[in-house]
Amino acid sequence: MAVTVSSERDTVASPVQRAFREALYAGAISLGLFVLFIGLKTDQNISNQLILVTRWWLLITVVVLTMLGRFFYIAYGQPFMANQKIANVATGLLPASVASRFFLLPAFIGAIVLAVVLFVFGGALPGLVGDGLAGYLQFLRALAVIYALACVIFYFRAYIHDNFTKLGVTALVLYPILVVGVLSLMSWSFVGGLQGSLKWIDNFGIQILIYVMLAWGLNIVVGLAGLLDLGYVAFYAVGAYAYALLGSHYGLSFWILLPAAGAMAAFWGVMLGFPVLRLRGDYLAIVTLAFGEIIRLVLINWREVTNGSAGISGIPKVTFFGLMTFNSTDPNYIGKVLHIAQSSAYYKIFLYYLILALALLTAFVTIRLRRMPVGRAWEALREDEIACRSLGINTTTTKLTAFATGAMFGGFAGAFFSARQGFVSPESFVFLESAIILAIVVLGGMGSLVGIAVAAMVMIGGTEALRELDFLKQVFGKDFTPELYRMLLFGMAMVIVMLWKPRGFVGSREPTAFLKERRAVSSSFTKEGHG
Amino acid sequence: MNASSIQKANPGMKDAILQVEHLSMKFGGLVAIGDLSFQAKRGEITALIGPNGAGKTTVFNCITGFYKPSEGMITLNGADGSSFLLERLPNHEIPARAKVARTFQNIRLFSGMTLLENLLVAQHNKLMKASGYTILGLFGIGGYRRASAESVELAKHWLEKADLVDRADDPAGDLPYGAQRRLEIARAMCTGPELLCLDEPAAGLNPKESAALNSLLMDIKSSTSILLIEHDMSVVMQISDHVVVLEYGRKISDGSPQAVRTDPRVIAAYLGVDDEEVETVLTEVGDEDVIEQLDIGPDTAHGPGTSSSYLAGPVSDTIGHSEGERVTVSKGASKAAQVDARASVAPRKPAERATAKPKPAAAKSPTPKPRGGRK
Structure with missing residues (x-):
């Protein structure tokens, strides 16, 4: 029984092709899921009768967003994450991690300056730029504070962990x-x-x-x-x-x-x-x-x-x-x-x-x-x-x-x-x-x-x-x-x-006694109990 | 090994640590153990052997309180002269008060705890007393700290004996199979038992591990009596002083390893030499009907399953079918009985016996033995 290999079928689809296909699937699934959840809404009209309101535009937006999300994840997200695990041939080093590229010192200083400025002018903002924009600026301030805190946590992570x-x-x-x-x-x-x-x-x-x-x-x-x-x-x-x-x-x-x-x-x-x-x-x-x-x-x-x-x-x-x-x-x-x-x-x-x-x-x-x-x-x-x-x-x-x-x-x-x-x-x-x-x-x-x-x-x-x-x-x-x-x-x-993390944030178990050194027990050995 | 002959000369020299008298265990209609009596002597290794499904693990479960026997008496005589009726004690008091520890056929370690912790859990009752039932220990009053250090020392002692001290801080689930077996024995020894019941300690061990196990058991024997279930004859014959053979829940032989090894009933039942003989004879004769009949698989609905461990599931799982119906092993199934029967009948030529006997068996219901054998 000879096995003939069709070269066309066995070529691996490029990420973009695959992403396109996956996006279509995701769109079909989300359409099926959301057509009743989002596409239709029951409401009361002026004479207290039950009426069906259709929200097709909202449905289309959600489905398109789902498809786009799936497309970008398969086409760019997955290859990117895979690349993060491949060492450079010339240097033998892994690429710089996303975290160290994300948490940069200039950005950290910028975030702090922004947060301080916005705090100082916090009370005057609605008067200066109007209520709508002030809301966004407050959100920006919160993001800046969170980013600054995350930077501190990232750079001192070893000390914090210990x-x-x-x-x-x-x-x-x-x-x-x-x-x-x-x-x-x-x-x-x-x-x-x-x-x-x-x-x-x-x-x-x-x-x-x-x-x-x-x-x-x-x-x-x-x-x-x-x-x-x-x-x-x-x-x-x-x-x-x-x-x-x-x-x-x-x-x-x-x-x-x-x-x-x-x-x-x-x-x-x-x-x-x-x-x-x-x-x-x-x-x-x-x-x-x-x-x-x-x-x-x-x-x-x-x-x-x-x-x-x-x-x-x-x-x-x-x-x-x-x-x-x-x-x-x-x-x-x-x-x-x-x-x-x-x-x-x-x-x-x-x-x-x-x-x-x-x-x-x-x-x-x-x-x-x-x-x-x-x-x-x-x-x-x-x-x-x-x-x-x-x-x-x-x-x-x-x-x-x-x-x-x-x-x-x-x-x-x-x-x-x-x-x-x-x-x-x-x-x-x-x-x-x-x-x-x-x-x-x-x-x-x-x-x-x-x-x-x-x-x-x-x-x-x-x-x-x-x-x-x-x-x-x-x-x-x-x-x-x-x-x-x-x-x-x-x-x-x-x-x-x-x-x-299927076993929670901290899955490992700290032993209660030790002879030579205390080593955490991996969660793969502990049991959840049977009640 | 040769001590057994001396004992026979002076039966009163070593007292019995465990006396099992007329023990019966019935699951609904299924008689797992029928009227079993034997003794295990202090300072000896007593082996309990028998084919799969003979009821060995059921005997263990009765002794260690996991089952309440239907009939009979199990007496444990402590070294200090106290004696306990094990069938009356609650499950957890058998290790705690009567000092009987056991291991399991399918290893039951606390896999997420380290080796040291496994051995400390085994010293629970001692440590509970030392910590004033937690209350004093919680506030650091009393001798808990000292007792705790002592318990670590004892654990270290047994880890060294079991050759596991290098891995003391690893999770038990991470150990290879042979080491898990040794750890389970070490854990049982940490309860400070007078009688250690080992359920197939050599199962799945390679020859080297098996030899290491033998020396560990010989070491333990100096302080603790051992009751052993084992299929590995090299272990049984080398280290045991006394062997009890079960078949279908009944004792068919009892004595020194040599005596048991040469007992024709044991050979017939356990070692299965006769079966081979029967098959060769039948194949030679070319009786196709008989060969076909010999190849019948076990009757899954009746009789013991392939595993003799009833701990695997609730009892009702194994006996649910036998509502009102009494399932007993058909008389022809016990090969030991066949040997007896043959001895009473005038000796005939093997070929004659083999061809003549299967005829009445054809009418009988299928038996629980995998190979129907000669009926």
């Missing part, structure tokens, strides 16, 4: 001071700086740190013990309601109720743990999901105690260890004690340091526990439960301690949450919260504290940053609200990260 933990903790501790300082300088007044810092400390700092703490707590259950828990928010709710109810009815201090809330959440962790001990994998996930919903439904329906969907308001504020309070009417208000101006920012700054301390406590306990027999048993349980039993490890108590420890930190975070908000309702503890916390753990890399913190910062900080993108209204029209797209971006980010 000292990430120290640098990270230092940056977190200094963050409120820096924010207040910069904003005071910008508005030339300390009080103005305090007022302006509210958004940055509360919406960004505290919000991110709550999720960091929750994700670190869930990391014990999912990342270390390998038990997939989809109802983690239930423990958050237990902690929040424990403080809300006991604090507002009995007037107990936050400092007493914080451990109590943790203990109650841990108790419910054990309660959940017992029935699910025999379950593994998907079955465990479903039961934990149900548990989360049960807690939420009890909160909604047990009106006599929880006040139902209306929630509990007037939850007392945290005091400064009983020495000072943050209520301006109290005799020992912080402003009166320290003789400083009245501001609500003190409370936020205090809360920021409180949640930072709680999150660092979580990290500290996790790091310590990993080096203790119970932490090793959790990881061994994730790797192989049968082998654990053959070594005399009581898998029942090991799983229960994992559930209880994880739940306890969830409870701490919950108590903090209700103290910060001053109001809790079942709305805050929906399944979506559990899913977000789990997504942060998975994105960060299960078991890795640093990876999870970075993932929380990107995910929560990123969605908060969408609220800042007001200039997009100029591009997409007045009724465009960027924050509505945050879940879409969240999902897109997850897909991209999972394609690029």
Whole structure:
């Protein structure tokens, strides 16, 4: 059986030819996908009838953009990336990386100058160039700041990589001071700086740190013990309601109720743990999901105690260890004690340091526990439960301690949450919260504290940053609200990260003990656990 | 090896560390082990051998608590005079209290943890006590630091014995197969066992690795009694002091390696010499029907599967079909029984036997043996 090779068929199509073909495929697929999503829209006409609005131009734009994107990726993107891996024949060196060509010193200086100039004239811009252009200039300013920061990170990447933990903790501790300082300088007044810092400390700092703490707590259950828990928010709710109810009815201090809330959440962790001990994998996930919903439904329906969907308001504020309070009417208000101006920012700054301390406590306990027999048993349980039993490890108590420890930190975070908000309702503890916390753990890399913190910062900080993108209204029209797209971006980010790093930002595992040298264990050896 | 003859002269000299009495394990209607009794003596290597599906791993799973036996008693006599009924202890307490450690036929290491961590996990119970059940250790109170250093020393000791100390900080999943086997043994030894149960430790090892394993086991033997499942006869015959042979869940022979090796029942059942003989005879005679019948594959719906490990899946997977139906091995399947039967019948010429016997077997249901053998 002779094989005839047709020379025409075997010649490899040039990238441009291939790109053309691929672009046609991509266009056909996107047309099929979007013809109903984008091409048609149901709407109401003036007499409240349902009508079908066609948006063919929008559809065509999207399809053409998809085709162009595919074409340029195949024709130029792929060959470029392949070339990056080929060394020069004459010099034997790899071509200069994209990053080192992108982050250049002149560009860095330019970005800094631009940012400073735009900051200085920030207030006067709308008057000078009009609202529309000012929006773009603000965006440009943000880009310049991001570029400058990225340059710094790029050039000091080795140093940052080696000292990430120290640098990270230092940056977190200094963050409120820096924010207040910069904003005071910008508005030339300390009080103005305090007022302006509210958004940055509360919406960004505290919000991110709550999720960091929750994700670190869930990391014990999912990342270390390998038990997939989809109802983690239930423990958050237990902690929040424990403080809300006991604090507002009995007037107990936050400092007493914080451990109590943790203990109650841990108790419910054990309660959940017992029935699910025999379950593994998907079955465990479903039961934990149900548990989360049960807690939420009890909160909604047990009106006599929880006040139902209306929630509990007037939850007392945290005091400064009983020495000072943050209520301006109290005799020992912080402003009166320290003789400083009245501001609500003190409370936020205090809360920021409180949640930072709680999150660092979580990290500290996790790091310590990993080096203790119970932490090793959790990881061994994730790797192989049968082998654990053959070594005399009581898998029942090991799983229960994992559930209880994880739940306890969830409870701490919950108590903090209700103290910060001053109001809790079942709305805050929906399944979506559990899913977000789990997504942060998975994105960060299960078991890795640093990876999870970075993932929380990107995910929560990123969605908060969408609220800042007001200039997009100029591009997409007045009724465009960027924050509505945050879940879409969240999902897109997850897909991209999972394609690029399937085991999360930090996939490798740090061993808990070593004889000669500590070498990270590649993610290809660790297991995800079976529940 | 030759110590076994001395023991026979003085049976009371070495006490039994493990006594298995009338052990039965039934999965629905399938009798995996039927009325099995044997002893393993302290300071000896006892080998448990038998063809695939004979129930060796099931015996191990009963001893180490992964299965609860249907009937029978498994007694472990500790060196300090304590004794445990293993069938009554929960799974995890068998290694912890009765000090029985085991390895697995399909290696079960913590592949994402380093070798050292694997050995530290094995010392869990000791370290838990030392750390005051985590609470004291968390705050650095008590002797956890010292206990932790000691546990690393013990792990290092066993890593050296298993010749793995150079790779102590590598993930266990990165090791070659032979080294993983040795690591699993080292891990089991780190629990400080009195009885070590090894499920096919030499499976998949090359001759050199096999020899290294032998010396490791001989080393362990000085401190710990060993119960061994093995197919590799070079390992079994070289190192074991006592051999128990199973076929279809029943003991067919028990004694020193020499005695077992020459036992005609074992030869028939395990080494399969007779089968070869039968086939050659039949082929010579040219009985095509009989040859065809000999080539029947195993009946997959009944009897044990190709793997004797029931850990591979839930028990119901292997016995789901036998609802109400009692699956027993047809009498003709046990080759040891055939030897017995032959001994009682007046001796005939092999050719006659071979041609005469298959006839009644044709009416019988297919048997679980891959080669139907002589019926």
